[in-house]
Amino acid sequence: MANALFLYDCQSDRGALSGGSWAPALPLANLQNERLEKITRSADLALASTLMHVALAAPLEMRALALGPSNLTTGYSRRVRAWADSGRTALLHDSGWVRGAAQAPWNTLNWSDPAFWDGYQPWDDDERGMWLIYIPDQPVVAQYWTIEIDDRNNSDGHLDFGRLFMGRAWQPSLNYTYSGNGLSLQENSVKASTLAGGLVVGRRINPRVFRCAFDYLPEIELFGQVYDFQRVTGFDGQVFVIPDPEDDQYLQRRAFLSTATRMDALTQAVFARGGTAFEFREVI
Structure with missing residues (x-):
C-alpha cells in the first residue's frame, strides 16, 4: 500500500490543448470545464483522432494525471509522453503502450466467465464512466505532454471525456490512520x-x-x-x-x-x- 495522493490546483485548466480530431461542438476545451456534463468527443476511433497534446503554462512535477469520466472500454490502451520542448522533439518520459484497465488475478474468475482467460471484465458501473488514471513510477517534471488512447473496438464509435486533471500534488509523508477513514x-x-x-x-x-x-x-x-x-x-x-x-x-x-x-x-x-x-x- 502506497501513501494516499491528492491532486489539486488543476494546472491543465490554464494550459493549451491541441491535437487529435474532436467534434467541433464538443471540443478539447471542454476538458477544462469543471462541469463533467460538458464533454469532449473524438470524431472517430482512429489513433490520430484520439490523442491530445497538453502545453502547460509552466513546468509541473506530475505525480499523476486523470482523464475522465469516459466511455472507455476495459480493452483500451494508453500512452503518456512528456517533452522538453514545445516542438515535442526532445523526449523526457514515455510510458509506452499499456492496457489501462485492471486485470483480474489469474484463476480468480469462474471458468464460465467470458473474461476467464484474459482477466479483463467489461465495465460494470453504468452510473459512472471509467477514468484513465496514469501514475508514473517517479514524478516527471515537464511542461509539454502527449496523451494517446487506443480503444478502436469501442462500439460507440467515438471516445467521450469529461475532465482532464493535471495539477499540483500532495502525498503525505505518513499515510492516513486506520481509524477515522x-x-x-x-x-x-x-x-x-x-x-x-x-x-x-x-x-x-x-x-x-x-x-x-x-x-x-x-x-x-x-x-x-x-x-x-x-x-x-x-x-x-x-x-x-x-x-x-x-x-x-x-x-x-x-x-x-x-x-x-x-x-x-x-x-x-x-x-x-x-x-x-x-x-x-x-x-x-
Whole structure:
C-alpha cells in the first residue's frame, strides 16, 4: 500500500490543448470545464483522432494525471509522453503502450466467465464512466505532454471525456490512520410520500465519500504543504483523490474527482508533529 495522493490546483485548466480530431461542438476545451456534463468527443476511433497534446503554462512535477469520466472500454490502451520542448522533439518520459484497465488475478474468475482467460471484465458501473488514471513510477517534471488512447473496438464509435486533471500534488509523508477513514456512498435519492402513506424513491447517482485522518505529520509539512493544500483548494476547488496509488485492482472504485466537505484544523499533537482530517465528496 502506497501513501494516499491528492491532486489539486488543476494546472491543465490554464494550459493549451491541441491535437487529435474532436467534434467541433464538443471540443478539447471542454476538458477544462469543471462541469463533467460538458464533454469532449473524438470524431472517430482512429489513433490520430484520439490523442491530445497538453502545453502547460509552466513546468509541473506530475505525480499523476486523470482523464475522465469516459466511455472507455476495459480493452483500451494508453500512452503518456512528456517533452522538453514545445516542438515535442526532445523526449523526457514515455510510458509506452499499456492496457489501462485492471486485470483480474489469474484463476480468480469462474471458468464460465467470458473474461476467464484474459482477466479483463467489461465495465460494470453504468452510473459512472471509467477514468484513465496514469501514475508514473517517479514524478516527471515537464511542461509539454502527449496523451494517446487506443480503444478502436469501442462500439460507440467515438471516445467521450469529461475532465482532464493535471495539477499540483500532495502525498503525505505518513499515510492516513486506520481509524477515522472510510469509503462510503452518500444517499442522494429523491423521495416522496404518497397519499396512501407509501414512499416513492427515485434513484440518483449516490456520490462516493472518502474520509481520512492524519495524526502525526511533521510540523514542517503540516504548516507548509498541508496548509497550502487547504488554502488553495478550499471547499470549491476540485481534488482528485487516490487513496492508494498501488491498488491497481480497485483503483477505479477508490479514486475519484471530488471537492472537500470537511477540512479539520491543523493541530499540534506532540512535539514537532501534528494532524488534521478531511472528507471528500465525489463530483457527479
